[in-house]
Amino acid sequence: MKVEPSVIERRVEHFKSKAHEAGIKLTHQRLEIFREIASRLDHPDAESIYHSIRIRIPGISLDTVYRTLWILYDLNLIATYGQPRESVHFDPNPAPHHHYICVRCGIIRDLSTPEFDEFAVSPAASVFGSVLAFRVELSGLCEGCSRASSAVAH
Amino acid sequence: MKVEPSVIERRVEHFKSKAHEAGIKLTHQRLEIFREIASRLDHPDAESIYHSIRIRIPGISLDTVYRTLWILYDLNLIATYGQPRESVHFDPNPAPHHHYICVRCGIIRDLSTPEFDEFAVSPAASVFGSVLAFRVELSGLCEGCSRASSAVAH
DNA sequence: CTACATGCAAAGGGTTTGCACGACA
DNA sequence: TGTCGTGCAAACCCTTTGCATGTAG
Numbered sequence: 001m002k003v004e005p006s007v008i009e010r011r012v013e014h015f016k017s018k019a020h021e022a023g024i025k026l027t028h029q030r031l032e033i034f035r036e037i038a039s040r041l042d043h044p045d046a047e048s049i050y051h052s053i054r055i056r057i058p059g060i061s062l063d064t065v066y067r068t069l070w071i072l073y074d075l076n077l078i079a080t081y082g083q084p085r086e087s088v089h090f091d092p093n094p095a096p097h098h099h100y101i102c103v104r105c106g107i108i109r110d111l112s113t114p115e116f117d118e119f120a121v122s123p124a125a126s127v128f129g130s131v132l133a134f135r136v137e138l139s140g141l142c143e144g145c146s147r148a149s150s151a152v153a154h
Numbered sequence: 155m156k157v158e159p160s161v162i163e164r165r166v167e168h169f170k171s172k173a174h175e176a177g178i179k180l181t182h183q184r185l186e187i188f189r190e191i192a193s194r195l196d197h198p199d200a201e202s203i204y205h206s207i208r209i210r211i212p213g214i215s216l217d218t219v220y221r222t223l224w225i226l227y228d229l230n231l232i233a234t235y236g237q238p239r240e241s242v243h244f245d246p247n248p249a250p251h252h253h254y255i256c257v258r259c260g261i262i263r264d265l266s267t268p269e270f271d272e273f274a275v276s277p278a279a280s281v282f283g284s285v286l287a288f289r290v291e292l293s294g295l296c297e298g299c300s301r302a303s304s305a306v307a308h
Numbered sequence: 309c310t311a312c313a314t315g316c317a318a319a320g321g322g323t324t325t326g327c328a329c330g331a332c333a
Numbered sequence: 334t335g336t337c338g339t340g341c342a343a344a345c346c347c348t349t350t351g352c353a354t355g356t357a358g
Contacts, residue, residue, distance in 0.1 A: 011246075025332050025337060043243040043253075043262035046323080061340045066323065068338095069244050081243040081253065081262055082236075085323070087347060089197040089235040090223050092165075099197075099235065100282045108197035108235055109282050128254045128263050129296035136290050142283035179357050181313065200348080215315045220348065222313095239348070241322055 003039045011038040011077075018075050032056055033068045034077070043081050098135060102142035111138065157193045165192040165231075172229050186210055187222045188231070197235050252289060256296035265292065 015034045019026055036052050037044065044052075050065045072078045089108055098111040116136050141149070169188045173180055190206050191198065198206075204219045226232045243262055252265040270290045295303070 043245045045241040079245040079248045081245050084242045087199040088238045091197045091233040091235050094233045130294040132294040138288045140284040140286040
């Protein structure tokens with residue numbers, strides 16, 4: 001299972017036009033970093049991309065990889081899985097459950113919604129392997145932050 | 155919305171018996187750290203707990219908070235939200251979608267399961283505020299790792 | 309009394325930044 | 334040619350660890 005070369009090239013062309021639009025220079029490094037992530041089905045971290053790129057551009061530095069990935073993120077060409085520099089949060093409840101997170105204040109609250117659990121056995125899920133756990137994470141503006149916003153609006 | 159004092163005390167007693175069982179010493183610091191996390195509905199990080207505890211135990215150090223939290227985790231008294239020291243993973247697909255993660259090798263793959271979309275309109279979800287986005291994360295043993303395990307078994 | 313827990317400070321690992329040099333447009 | 338990007342090294346932040354002292358059992 002690999003990404004089709006034609007798909008990769010289409011993505012690269014998309015990057016080129018987006019970069020042009022944004023006034024971002026198309027350096028050799030940026031093109032290779034984009035080509036690398038566009039051709040992968042896993043979700044690599046910066047270090048993994050760095051090692052792959054080094055084969056083609058031996059002198060490249062890790063910080064250029066980071067800088068480029070955040071540029072691609074800002075251009076909405078890639079997404080992130082996991083937040084940068086986030087500390088571990090501890091949950092008083094050790095039983096499996098789901099969460100609600102406020103996009104503004106970051107508060108995390110427990111969600112007890114048993115109806116989610118029936119989706120754990122979804123056949124689509126087992127494409128890649130066995131399913132041992134299942135987490136749903138909802139995000140939005142919490143009531144407190146929502147009130148704060150509307151107060152400002154007055 | 156707060157945790158009932160009786161619930162907190164029941165949890166503290168549970169901790170005491172678990173600690174005794176495990177041969178873990180019940181220090182003042184450990185009891186206060188446990189009481190703090192047991193009485194909270196949010197999911198604090200170590201620093202947040204540290205600041206609350208310092209009011210009661212001014213001389214406590216942050217590393218004791220960390221060490222205690224991981225002990226509580228090992229005793230299955232608390233859980234974590236987010237993994238410790240995990241690096242950011244970059245996702246070539248910027249559109250909202252879901253993920254499958256292998257618990258052994260850590261590979262992350264995209265899941266396209268439209269049936270998950272009804273979670274967004276679940277009434278249980280809006281208890282805390284508006285729902286703007288949601289993520290489903292399935293985890294298990296991927297096919298590759300599963301094959302590797304059964305090979306060892308022969 | 310003795311093993312284990314604590315506090316301190318320093319190290320670790322992933323990520324970011326300041327600066328001078330280098331290269332795209 | 335001028336501005337922006339790169340590589341290098343050092344800084345940063347959260348977290349962990351080594352070590353001497355303190356304390357629960």
